[in-house]
Amino acid sequence: NAAVFTSAPTAAHGLAFGSLNQTEQVLGRAFATQVQVVIPEADRQALLGDIQEQFAGAGLRYWITPVIDAGEIA
Template identity: 55%
Template sequence: MSELCLTLLCPPTIEEKLLDLLLMLPSTTVFTSTPTAAHGVVVWDLSQTEQVMGRAHVTEIQVIFAAADKAILLDTIRQKLAGTGLRYWVTTVVEAGEIV
């Protein structure tokens, strides 16, 4: 089965809403969330400190899912979080598994 990894950059204002959404979706059984800094074009309101530092404090979320679920997953996120400036990209997972 072909798998993909969806990476999301999430502003603090919608973090809990996004995490709750991902927990409810059957296609997102494995995902991680990590505080990180985003550099470059960011549409969210930056604090004065973030503007001076040149980075925004965000949560990076990575979701592993079946390639067949891509359209439904992205459409659901778009519908529920439209207008939030959520950034994302999708990459192919070359290999994944569990070390037992």
């Protein structure tokens, strides 16, 4: 499990028009939330499996990007 993650409201573009609510159709984008988490490579498959199980059918999009460095400046 990830101890720390970030989330932010964002907009999704390029979705099927019929899947948008009326407000989203007028704006031309869907409301979305972007979640970012930095985890060890060894935990990647387990986290992805949990997400796939818990959000099955939700149309969730994801991508995995290597992180060169991470830390905390206190």
